[in-house]
Amino acid sequence: xxxxxxxxxxxxxxxxxxxxxxxxxxxxxxxxxxxxxxxxxxxxxxxxxxxxxxxxxxxxxxxxxxxxxxxxxxxxxxxxxxxxxxxxxxxxxxxxxxxxxxxxxxxxxxxxxxxxxxxxxxxxxxxxxxxxxxxxxxxxxxxxxxxxxxxxxxxxxxxxxxxxxxxxxxxxxxxxxxxxxxxxxxxxxxxxxxxxxxxxxxxxxxxxxxxxxxxxxxxxxxxxxxxxxxxxxxxxxxxxxxxxxxxxxxxxxxxxxxxxxxxxxxxxxxxxxxxxxxxxxxxxxxxxxxxxxxxxxxxxxxxxxxxxxxxxxxxxxxxxxxxxxxxxxxxxxxxxxxxxxxxxxxxxxxxxxxxxxxxxxxxxxxxxxxxxxxxxxxxxxxxxxxxxxxxxxxxxxxxxxxxxx
Amino acid sequence: xxxxxxxxxxxxxxxxxxxxxxxxxxxxxxxxxxxxxxxxxxxxxxxxxxxxxxxxxxxxxxxxxxxxxxxxxxxxxxxxxxxxxxxxxxxxxxxxxxxxxxxxxxxxxxxxxxxxxxxxxxxxxxxxxxxxxxxxxxxxxxxxxxxxxxxxxxxxxxxxxxxxxxxxxxxxxxxxxxxxxxxxxxxxxxxxxxxxxxxxxxxxxxxxxxxxxxxxxxxxxxxxxxxxxxxxxxxxxxxxxxxxxxxxxxxxxxxxxxxxxxxxxxxxxxxxxxxxxxxxxxxxxxxxxxxxxxxxxxxxxxxxxxxxxxxxxxxxxxxxxxxxxxxxxxxxxxxxxxxxxxxxxxxxxxxxxxxxxxxxxxxxxxxxxxxxxxxxxxxxxxxxxxxxxxxxxxxxxxxxxxxxxxxxxxxxxxxxxxxxxxxxxxxxxxxxxxxxxxxxxxxxxxxxxxxxxxxxxxxxxxxxxx
Numbered sequence: 001x002x003x004x005x006x007x008x009x010x011x012x013x014x015x016x017x018x019x020x021x022x023x024x025x026x027x028x029x030x031x032x033x034x035x036x037x038x039x040x041x042x043x044x045x046x047x048x049x050x051x052x053x054x055x056x057x058x059x060x061x062x063x064x065x066x067x068x069x070x071x072x073x074x075x076x077x078x079x080x081x082x083x084x085x086x087x088x089x090x091x092x093x094x095x096x097x098x099x100x101x102x103x104x105x106x107x108x109x110x111x112x113x114x115x116x117x118x119x120x121x122x123x124x125x126x127x128x129x130x131x132x133x134x135x136x137x138x139x140x141x142x143x144x145x146x147x148x149x150x151x152x153x154x155x156x157x158x159x160x161x162x163x164x165x166x167x168x169x170x171x172x173x174x175x176x177x178x179x180x181x182x183x184x185x186x187x188x189x190x191x192x193x194x195x196x197x198x199x200x201x202x203x204x205x206x207x208x209x210x211x212x213x214x215x216x217x218x219x220x221x222x223x224x225x226x227x228x229x230x231x232x233x234x235x236x237x238x239x240x241x242x243x244x245x246x247x248x249x250x251x252x253x254x255x256x257x258x259x260x261x262x263x264x265x266x267x268x269x270x271x272x273x274x275x276x277x278x279x280x281x282x283x284x285x286x287x288x289x290x291x292x293x294x295x296x297x298x299x300x301x302x303x304x305x306x307x308x309x310x311x312x313x314x315x316x317x318x319x320x321x322x323x324x325x326x327x328x329x330x331x332x333x334x335x336x337x338x339x340x341x342x343x344x345x346x347x348x349x350x351x352x353x354x355x356x357x358x359x360x361x362x363x364x365x366x367x368x369x370x371x372x373x374x375x376x377x378x379x380x381x382x383x384x385x386x387x388x389x390x391x392x393x394x395x396x397x398x399x400x401x402x403x404x405x
Numbered sequence: 406x407x408x409x410x411x412x413x414x415x416x417x418x419x420x421x422x423x424x425x426x427x428x429x430x431x432x433x434x435x436x437x438x439x440x441x442x443x444x445x446x447x448x449x450x451x452x453x454x455x456x457x458x459x460x461x462x463x464x465x466x467x468x469x470x471x472x473x474x475x476x477x478x479x480x481x482x483x484x485x486x487x488x489x490x491x492x493x494x495x496x497x498x499x500x501x502x503x504x505x506x507x508x509x510x511x512x513x514x515x516x517x518x519x520x521x522x523x524x525x526x527x528x529x530x531x532x533x534x535x536x537x538x539x540x541x542x543x544x545x546x547x548x549x550x551x552x553x554x555x556x557x558x559x560x561x562x563x564x565x566x567x568x569x570x571x572x573x574x575x576x577x578x579x580x581x582x583x584x585x586x587x588x589x590x591x592x593x594x595x596x597x598x599x600x601x602x603x604x605x606x607x608x609x610x611x612x613x614x615x616x617x618x619x620x621x622x623x624x625x626x627x628x629x630x631x632x633x634x635x636x637x638x639x640x641x642x643x644x645x646x647x648x649x650x651x652x653x654x655x656x657x658x659x660x661x662x663x664x665x666x667x668x669x670x671x672x673x674x675x676x677x678x679x680x681x682x683x684x685x686x687x688x689x690x691x692x693x694x695x696x697x698x699x700x701x702x703x704x705x706x707x708x709x710x711x712x713x714x715x716x717x718x719x720x721x722x723x724x725x726x727x728x729x730x731x732x733x734x735x736x737x738x739x740x741x742x743x744x745x746x747x748x749x750x751x752x753x754x755x756x757x758x759x760x761x762x763x764x765x766x767x768x769x770x771x772x773x774x775x776x777x778x779x780x781x782x783x784x785x786x787x788x789x790x791x792x793x794x795x796x797x798x799x800x801x802x803x804x805x806x807x808x809x810x811x812x813x814x815x816x817x818x819x820x821x822x823x824x825x826x827x828x829x830x831x832x833x834x835x836x837x838x839x840x841x842x843x844x845x846x847x848x849x850x851x852x853x854x855x856x857x858x859x860x861x862x863x864x865x866x867x868x869x870x871x
Contacts (some may be wrong), residue, residue: 025742028734030439031479031544035520044498045434045451046478047426058431070430090738133570136813 006317011108016061018100024058026046027092028374039077040333047074047129050084057101072110076190077341079334080205081291081327086341095360101203106207114336115206115331123211124199126218134194139165140179147179147191148179155190158228160219162235165251171366177393178263184396185270189232195222201241201292202333212241213249219286220246220254225274234263234389236293236365243297262293263389264302264364271309271392272384276397280312287315287348288372288385289325290365303364303388318352326352326395328363330371346375351384361385365397406490412468413533416450419460424451424499435475435487439541440829441743441793443482446494448475453499454576455582455613458492462611463580465493471861472578474607476518476549479541481746482827484553484606488862499547503527506855510588511619514572517548517612524617536563539823542835549581549610554604556823558655560783562688563620565630565823566650567603571596572616575602586616587705592800601849606825607860609853623688626654627699628723631683632676632705636757639681642709643753643780645744646702653702655686656781656810657730660760662767663775667729669738669757675729676713683780722821733777740773745802749813757838762812769808770801784822791827800838 019221034040034049046052054076059065075098082095105111111119121130139151139161149159165175182189200215223231235240243259270276287307293299300322307315320326329345330337350372353361363369363385372385408427416425426432426449436445447470452458465472471492475485487494500516506528507513513528513535522542525535539545539558551573556565572586575598585598591698604610607826633639643656659682660668668675675682685706687698703714717723737744751759760776767774778785787809791802810820810833822832834843847869850857 006869013716022742026738027742028439028738029437029441030541030734031477032541034477035543046496047431047434049434055434055437056430065433067429068428074430087494089734091735273406367839 004288009201011067011104012060012063014107015101015205016055017304018104019057020062021058021061021096023097024054024061026090027054028090030089031057032087032089033042033094036083036087036324038079038081038083038329038348039341041348042341047117047338048077048097048287050078053078053098054092054094057097057295066109067110069110069112070082072105073112075105076112076115077334079327079329079331079355081331082295083291083324083327086295086323088394102207102347103209104206104207110207111207112337115134115199118202118333118336118402119134119206119208119211122198122203122215127167127213128202129196131167132199136166136196136358137193138167139175143176145180145183148183149179149189149191152190154189154227155188156228157187157189157230157232158223159189159191160196160199160223160225160231160233160238161191162233162238162366165234165371166196168366168370170370173390174234174366174387178274178389181267181276181389181396184400185275185360187266190226192222192226195225197222199235199238199241199331201237202243204241204245204249209249212245216241216249220250220258223258230259230261231299232263232266232388233260234307234366236262236290236297237367239299240292240297262299262302262364264306265299267389267392268309270304271306276392276396277399278310278392279398281310281391281395282312284314284316284357285358285360285362286353286356288318288328288353288361288363290363290368291325291327291331293364294325295323303362306388306392307362310392316356316358319357320352327369328368329375330367335371341377342371343375346371347379350376350379350383354381359383362388362391364388406447406470406492408470408582412464412470413448416448416461419464420450420457422453424453425449435478438478438480438483438485439484440481440483440827442486442488442828443492444486444488445462446487447491449494449496451496451499451794455576456807458495458497458611458613459576459580459582461493461495462576462578463706463857466579466856469856469858470610471858473610473860474548474552474554477520477544479544480549480553480827481748481824482821483829484825484860484863485825486828488828488863492861495611497611497613498546504614506531506533506715507588508533508553511617511621512588513619514614514616515547516614517546517551521545521547521548521550522651528619529622532622533619535569535617535619537566537569547615551603551612551615552605552607552825553825554782556779556782557778558657558779560652561650561656561779567600567811569618570603570615571618572601573599573602573612574614575610575612576609578856578859582723586620590615594609604825606827606863608850608863609859611859621690623654624690625695626686626688626694626723627695628726629685629699629703629714629715629716630726631685631711632679632710633681633683633710634679635710636680636760638639638710639683639780640754640757642706642711647704647781649701649705651687651702653685653699653781654777655684657684658682658756658778658780659733660776661729662773663733665776666740666773666775668737670739671729671732671788673725673728679712682729733775736767737775737790739787741792743791743793744788745791745806747787747789747806747809748824749785749809750785751813751818753781754782755816755818756780756785758784759785759812759816759818763809766808766812770805771804772798772801774805782822783818828863831864831866834864
């Protein structure tokens with residue numbers, strides 16, 4: 001006990017140093033955030049609401065509560081979707097504080113076991129799956145035409161695939177579709193293969209800032225080595241971390257001369273300029289905004305512009321959309337510690353999608369796709385989720401297999 | 406207070422271990438509401454059915470454990486904090502099913518934990534309408550709204566929660582379940598128990614289900630903002646509008662301090678030299694009727710000395726006009742770390758005098774006090790802005806608060822119009838109510854809850870003893 005006490009005291013001081021009392025007091029405890037919080041709406045429990053979580057931070061800072069594994073759990077079961085911050089009437093930056101708390105908890109060694117496993121994989125393998133990082137291009141292996149980026153080590157553009165697209169077979173179709181689309185549009189790009197490491201976001205949100213910084217530095221170096229001036233990503237978390245976290249970790253200048261685009265930003269331009277001509281896809285779809293792309297990076301329109309460029313496609317919005325979009329449940333690394341919670345959150349989003357009468361959910365994120373698809377299967381719903389790049393490629397394939405190429 | 410391990414085990418048997426919380430982390434999350442009051446409970450229980458509530462209450466009745474019923478904890482009077490001796494917080498948020506929507510009789514039956522906004526959305530899908538609209542509609546529950554008899558901007562035209570409660574299912578302190586009221590609109594067989602429970606702040610019984618009256622959803626709404634440079638002119642104009650037979654769906658007022666605070670935050674061109682800014686709405690189902698009503702009201706406001714009237718031409722303009730009012734809360738929060746939002750209710754005629762006197766209080770104690778509220782029904786929200794960490798400032802706030810209550814009472818008003826007494830206003834109850842009336846209330850309380858386990862320490866003056 002005598003050994004532990006001073007350390008706990010340090011953590012409390014650390015928490016108080018990184019989250020100011022004034023910032024926590026900005027929360028007027030009205031409870032509005034609970035209404036928008038996906039974890040609260042599933043559990044209906046105050047400790048699963050942003051207001052409750054902030055009250056815990058405040059109680060620790062004010063010396064009314066001791067740190068404990070249960071305390072840590074309350075921060076690692078938040079999906080970090082930032083809906084609370086978006087809804088807050090008093091301008092409380094709840095999401096930033098909840099993330100900061102994870103950083104402090106990591107430093108204090110209070111990381112939940114499943115998250116620790118993830119961090120170990122990231123540290124030793126440089127990816128979230130734990131497989132050999134050299135196998136990051138396995139998704140190319142069974143393609144009829146190998147993507148041109150495969151053999152290219154130098155290019156203006158790097159396609160940064162991300163861990164899930166690279167290593168999770170269920171998501172291979174996303175890089176496959178996008179690389180073929182780039183080839184069709186004549187965009188020259190390089191793939192980094194084993195030199196691509198995890199973007200660093202899972203480490204960053206698990207609390208390991210140093211590991212995230214190391215990954216950020218490595219990835220930017222790899223991109224520079226390829227002589228690239230542009231990075232295009234299909235993963236919204238990679239996008240968010242490149243555009244919003246890398247500057248914080250490495251300084252603004254680390255990204256000087258480098259443009260970072262989400263695939264939908266590039267595709268919207270290529271489709272609108274006529275460089276890509278999709279065939280008609282006469283279905284009604286609804287678009288699910290990934291939190292990291294939409295609310296947290298403010299990319300709302302490009303994916304919708306892409307969908308509107310597909311002839312015959314009808315886009316209908318869900319009840320919560322854009323900045324008010326509801327998280328699929330797949331954020332914040334919650335999946336590793338609380339899969340049932342994630343499943344219930346996905347269920348609420350699926351209910352909103354069903355309400356629109358759409359035949360298909362389109363998103364722009366492999367994780368949202370995975371989360372929503374698996375929840376739909378469990379519920380025996382005949383409502384598929386696809387990534388927008390897959391839908392675009394499907395429409396392009398039709399045009400080009402029709403002989404117009 | 407001490408809660409035994411056996412007691413907790415019995416609770417776990419009733420609702421399941423997942424829904425009984427004793428870890429300090431979980432208890433801390435139920436120590437507060439939307440005030441800065443903080444009292445940690447000893448145990449939190451989250452039942453899913455009326456039967457579970459009944460069994461929990463029976464246990465607490467026998468063990469004499471205080472029970473604090475709680476919805477989403479957005480109360481503004483400390484009504485759901487476990488003051489002063491802890492006890493059991495009974496969270497009803499899992500009881501969130503809408504049980505029946507009767508389209509013919511226009512009623513909805515819902516469990517206590519249904520979020521008010523969710524209930525509204527569900528009935529509106531069918532063209533029906535549940536009018537009570539406390540600003541906490543998204544973060545308060547039907548049970549909480551009934552416990553506090555919640556109001557809202559629409560209540561001048563549509564009434565408050567009590568006007569919609571036709572029946573309840575509730576659990577007495579000793580765990581017995583009863584139903585009262587029903588679908589007949591006229592219902593005078595016996596005492597009106599649903600009315601008694603409405604506004605009782607969880608002190609008489611735990612409401613677990615409510616039968617609520619609905620109306621038909623208005624489909625047309627028109628919005629205007631009206632600026633006055635003189636409070637008396639504004640007040641007279643409001644009376645003229647009402648005397649002309651118009652019943653605005655909304656008649657909101659912001660005073661100059663509120664206008665300045667919002668403008669500093671938003672820079673949307675609010676009139677900084679105005680004494681009052683009104684937001685007026687007319688609603689209905691016939692476009693011509695609604696337009697005529699709005700035109701009629703605008704004419705009266707202009708003739709009565711309004712310096713500026715703006716009517717929204719479309720939804721976008723309507724949103725713009727509302728922006729200022731909706732931003733009151735965030736702009737106040739940016740000015741000082743704490744605010745005390747009071748809720749005095751006055752005869753309509755006393756509004757200008759009350760605002761003037763409260764401004765005197767603000768000057769006397771050197772505290773910013775923003776006043777806004779519902780001008781049509783006389784319910785004002787003077788918000789004192791301060792930093793509670795400064796003990797001297799907090800002492801001034803308490804004095805200012807006492808003076809504001811005194812002003813309300815002197816002008817024929819009362820302490821609270823829609824937030825309830827909770828713990829924060831109970832020291833002022835003896836001044837606000839007839840002592841014989843307080844005695845009668847206390848006898849009712851004792852008859853229904855002989856051991857004073859239901860939300861003790863609320864409403865009644867501190868010297869009331871079982």
